[in-house]
Amino acid sequence: MVDVPVAVSRGSESENRPAVRRLSAHRSSGLVVRHLVLVAMAALTLFPVLLVISTALKTPQDVRSNPFGLFSSFSLENLRSAWTVGQFSSYLLDSVLLSVPSTAVVIVISTMAGYAFARLPFPGRSVVFYLVVLGLLVPFFTYMIPLYFQLRSMGLLDSLVGANLVLISTNLSFGTFFMRAFFSDLPEELEQAARIDGASEGRIFAQVMMPLVSSGAAALTVFTFLSNWNNFLVPLLYLPSGKYRPLTAGLYNFTGGRSMDIGPLAAGTLITIVPVIVIFVILQRQVTQGFISGAVKG
Numbered sequence: 064m065v066d067v068p069v070a071v072s073r074g075s076e077s078e079n080r081p082a083v084r085r086l087s088a089h090r091s092s093g094l095v096v097r098h099l100v101l102v103a104m105a106a107l108t109l110f111p112v113l114l115v116i117s118t119a120l121k122t123p124q125d126v127r128s129n130p131f132g133l134f135s136s137f138s139l140e141n142l143r144s145a146w147t148v149g150q151f152s153s154y155l156l157d158s159v160l161l162s163v164p165s166t167a168v169v170i171v172i173s174t175m176a177g178y179a180f181a182r183l184p185f186p187g188r189s190v191v192f193y194l195v196v197l198g199l200l201v202p203f204f205t206y207m208i209p210l211y212f213q214l215r216s217m218g219l220l221d222s223l224v225g226a227n228l229v230l231i232s233t234n235l236s237f238g239t240f241f242m243r244a245f246f247s248d249l250p251e252e253l254e255q256a257a258r259i260d261g262a263s264e265g266r267i268f269a270q271v272m273m274p275l276v277s278s279g280a281a282a283l284t285v286f287t288f289l290s291n292w293n294n295f296l297v298p299l300l301y302l303p304s305g306k307y308r309p310l311t312a313g314l315y316n317f318t319g320g321r322s323m324d325i326g327p328l329a330a331g332t333l334i335t336i337v338p339v340i341v342i343f344v345i346l347q348r349q350v351t352q353g354f355i356s357g358a359v360k361g
Contacts, residue, residue, distance in 0.1 A: 118329035141326035154313030165230035177242025198236030245279035
């Protein structure tokens with residue numbers, strides 16, 4: 064009586080083996096197809112970047128004779144031309160003066176506002192929060208012209224302060240919304256225990272809550288910095304005299320009359336994207352953790 068079930072189970076197992084093999088082969092083929100699609104997408108994404116880097120590091124003669132050849136020669140002449148003749152050294156400094164202060168202010172205000180909207184009960188909290196989030200729904204193009212005249216009347220047009228204020232205002236709504244999601248997910252027992260120990264609200268925010276949302280703050284830092292660094296319209300509108308020119312506007316000016324001089328243009332583009340790549344590589348782990356945590360919270 065014991066051998067019969069064993070025989071039946073062995074028979075059923077042998078019958079199921081072809082089905083299991085077919086399922087495994089189907090999964091393997093599907094995995095191969097997905098990997099091929101991802102490799103193709105990665106190649107399409109990386110090729111323009113590699114072409115720009117290769118063109119910037121070629122000799123001018125090689126750029127003209129073999130424009131699509133990757134790394135067929137090596138020379139720093141294009142970079143020297145862009146740095147000196149194209150004045151990208153001053154453009155780089157102006158980009159730093161526009162991106163770093165505006166990003167720092169956005170992070171400070173967004174974390175404080177996100178903490179207040181998530182953890183501090185006060186009258187009209189929901190109404191005020193929705194008014195802040197309303198900034199995400201209003202396109203910048205709808206108020207950029209009135210803002211131009213407003214800055215001119217305040218004496219802030221064509222100044223780094225005015226341009227920084229515009230960059231800060233355009234990123235605060237998203238920053239507050241983003242950080243509120245992180246603070247809302249923290250357990251209330253942490254701040255209650257800190258209050259029992261006599262900690263002030265500022266100490267709770269700085270020493271208890273902020274370390275727990277550091278990945279979200281890092282992700283917001285990178286996202287805001289990229290947005291401000293790559294912003295083209297704000298400096299073009301609110302820095303009209305050309306006294307201050309970030310890399311994006313400087314690259315636009317550098318193209319005038321140089322449509323055939325591809326090497327220095329590629330070098331200027333390389334100077335523009337290198338700081339962004341460096342920042343992302345340094346904060347890659349924090350950015351990944353921040354966006355994964357935000358996706359799970361959402």
